[in-house]
Amino acid sequence: MGRECDVVVIGMGPGGEEVAGRLAEAGLDVVGVEAELLGGECPYWACVPSKMIVRAGNLLADARRVPGMAGDARVEPDWSPVAARIRDEATTDWDDAAAVERFTGKGGHFVRARGRLTGPGQVEAGGETYTARRAVVVATGSASWAPPVDGLDAVPYWTNREAVSAKERPESLLVLGGGAVGVELAQGYARFGTRVTVVEAADRLLPPEEPESGALVARVLESEGLTVRTRARAASVRHEGDTFTLVLDGGEQLRADRLLVATGRRPRLSGLGLETAGLDPEARTLRVDGHMRAVPEKHGGLLGHGHGHGRGGEPGLWAVGDVTGEGAFTHMAMYQADIAVRSILGEDGPAADYRAVPRVTFTDPEIGAVGLTEEAAREQGLSIRTGIAEVPSSTRGWIHKAGNDGFIKLVEDTSRGVLVGATSAGPEGGETLYGLAVAVRAAVPVVTLRDMIYAYPTFHRGVLDALADLDRPERA
Numbered sequence: 001m002g003r004e005c006d007v008v009v010i011g012m013g014p015g016g017e018e019v020a021g022r023l024a025e026a027g028l029d030v031v032g033v034e035a036e037l038l039g040g041e042c043p044y045w046a047c048v049p050s051k052m053i054v055r056a057g058n059l060l061a062d063a064r065r066v067p068g069m070a071g072d073a074r075v076e077p078d079w080s081p082v083a084a085r086i087r088d089e090a091t092t093d094w095d096d097a098a099a100v101e102r103f104t105g106k107g108g109h110f111v112r113a114r115g116r117l118t119g120p121g122q123v124e125a126g127g128e129t130y131t132a133r134r135a136v137v138v139a140t141g142s143a144s145w146a147p148p149v150d151g152l153d154a155v156p157y158w159t160n161r162e163a164v165s166a167k168e169r170p171e172s173l174l175v176l177g178g179g180a181v182g183v184e185l186a187q188g189y190a191r192f193g194t195r196v197t198v199v200e201a202a203d204r205l206l207p208p209e210e211p212e213s214g215a216l217v218a219r220v221l222e223s224e225g226l227t228v229r230t231r232a233r234a235a236s237v238r239h240e241g242d243t244f245t246l247v248l249d250g251g252e253q254l255r256a257d258r259l260l261v262a263t264g265r266r267p268r269l270s271g272l273g274l275e276t277a278g279l280d281p282e283a284r285t286l287r288v289d290g291h292m293r294a295v296p297e298k299h300g301g302l303l304g305h306g307h308g309h310g311r312g313g314e315p316g317l318w319a320v321g322d323v324t325g326e327g328a329f330t331h332m333a334m335y336q337a338d339i340a341v342r343s344i345l346g347e348d349g350p351a352a353d354y355r356a357v358p359r360v361t362f363t364d365p366e367i368g369a370v371g372l373t374e375e376a377a378r379e380q381g382l383s384i385r386t387g388i389a390e391v392p393s394s395t396r397g398w399i400h401k402a403g404n405d406g407f408i409k410l411v412e413d414t415s416r417g418v419l420v421g422a423t424s425a426g427p428e429g430g431e432t433l434y435g436l437a438v439a440v441r442a443a444v445p446v447v448t449l450r451d452m453i454y455a456y457p458t459f460h461r462g463v464l465d466a467l468a469d470l471d472r473p474e475r476a
């Protein structure tokens with residue numbers, strides 16, 4: 001039988017930590033199992049350190065914008081304060097003692113080990129079997145994924161982990177993958193003086209976002225001296241001496257001191273024993289219902305036991321965060337964690353609603369987006385029209401001048417007269433997004449959005465111009 005408890009949480013990243021901490025605070029006997037650091041990818045190797053790099057790079061960029069606007073400034077970039085800040089302030093040298101104390105202070109029991117399901121409600125970790133009376137929560141997150149490029153396995157390439165913990169910046173860097181990880185880190189390193197080339201297989205950067213977003217980021221990166229190669233596929237890689245050589249499909253060779261592979265992430269599900277809970281062990285994501293309860297990939301009775309309601313009956317299985325495949329964002333893991341906590345405690349509450357998922361890529365300009373892109377809305381068969389306004393044409397954008405690239409794009413479902421998607425790219429694009437996220441989530445009528453008063457001269461006042469652009473005859 002092993003040790004009995006109410007809940008076992010496997011994986012203590014942002015999602016698992018939130019679920020485990022909240023349930024412990026609610027008085028449940030919670031065991032939190034974590035193989036590496038309590039807090040997961042986000043604080044130690046992802047969101048937080050990468051945004052410290054972005055913040056430092058933005059300071060340098062602003063200093064370079066001083067001439068012609070505010071006098072003169074000499075900029076001497078130095079990577080060492082960035083590395084020190086990540087080591088000392090963000091990660092305490094990759095030590096999670098404070099996070100462990102926070103969790104145990106709430107009454108949780110922490111186990112540092114790799115956990116695996118061994119049956120309904122049963123988790124084996126560190127040689128002990130834990131039996132949950134109420135729930136097991138899988139929150140094992142995702143790991144960086146590398147494509148099958150000849151030679152890649154044999155070379156010491158960087159993932160996000162090495163890129164955010166580097167003590168020194170390389171002279172040159174090849175970035176494979178032009179998604180969020182790739183472009184944020186590419187711009188960050190380049191602003192410190194690293195010669196950066198981004199290689200993206202798709203026809204544009206940030207492929208899931210609006211084409212205007214990828215085009216804008218490419219234009220800005222190129223204007224800052226980076227090389228951007230789209231529709232470029234890596235065929236092979238080698239590492240000789242201190243140099244990486246990436247050979248593209250057409251035979252072209254690119255060389256650099258370091259290679260960052262940023263080609264996406266995959267949920268950490270292998271070896272988790274999903275089959276012992278009636279789930280498909282080969283599934284790429286762990287599918288959940290609106291209350292974060294695991295549901296089987298295949299129909300036909302595979303489910304069996306192990307998915308009870310978690311109160312009074314058999315223990316249930318829940319999942320939150322990157323493993324669910326609903327969007328690899330910390331805010332998604334936290335949102336799902338909140339729903340799972342309510343569900344496990346048997347409290348009423350709305351089911352998950354993914355119509356207005358916000359995304360922010362923290363390049364400069366920031367690319368904020370919510371809901372559907374124009375293409376996704378058309379694919380859903382919606383009758384739509386779009387409106388665009390350029391940031392430099394707005395009063396605030398014109399005043400801002402240096403570094404004012406950006407636009408606001410709205411996607412309206414004309415049958416309902418509401419926005420189903422929006423992009424706000426520009427200075428503070430991620431902050432401007434907030435009002436648009438409310439509009440999409442609450443289905444605020446476009447006529448109401450037009451009837452509002454927008455403070456002058458803000459960046460978000462550009463929304464008014466984009467709303468007016470919805471009516472342009474050629475867009476109707």
Ligand SMILES: Cc1cc2nc3c(=O)[nH]c(=O)nc-3n(C[C@H](O)[C@H](O)[C@H](O)COP(=O)(O)OP(=O)(O)OC[C@H]3O[C@@H](n4cnc5c(N)ncnc54)[C@H](O)[C@@H]3O)c2cc1C
Nearest residue numbers: 011013014015035040041046047115141321322328329330
């Ligand atoms: C470079 C980078 C920058 C990012 N920036 C942002 C950003 O700005 N904003 C944003 O919203 N998102 C960002 N993300 C995404 C964000 O980091 C993830 O969405 C988030 O960390 C997911 O949380 P999670 O709890 O699902 O999983 P994770 O953070 O991956 O944590 C899962 C934990 O489970 C543990 N684990 C795995 N298997 C087991 C096992 N069998 N037993 C025990 N423990 C196990 C792992 O060790 C890990 O600690 C970024 C990602 C990267 C790579």
Ligand SMILES: NC(=O)c1ccc[n+]([C@@H]2O[C@H](COP(=O)([O-])OP(=O)(O)OC[C@H]3O[C@@H](n4cnc5c(N)ncnc54)[C@H](O)[C@@H]3O)[C@@H](O)[C@H]2O)c1
Nearest residue numbers: 147177178179180181182200201202262263264328360361
């Ligand atoms: N600011 C944020 O919120 C933030 C920042 C970073 C990461 N994240 C999250 O982390 C996840 C992972 O980010 P990511 O950027 O690693 O993945 P991604 O899937 O967003 O982008 C990977 C890119 O690599 C390209 N690619 C794939 N194989 C390739 C190949 N062989 N050659 C060249 N290009 C190739 C893809 O076309 C894609 O554009 C994202 O889904 C995102 O949700 C969020």
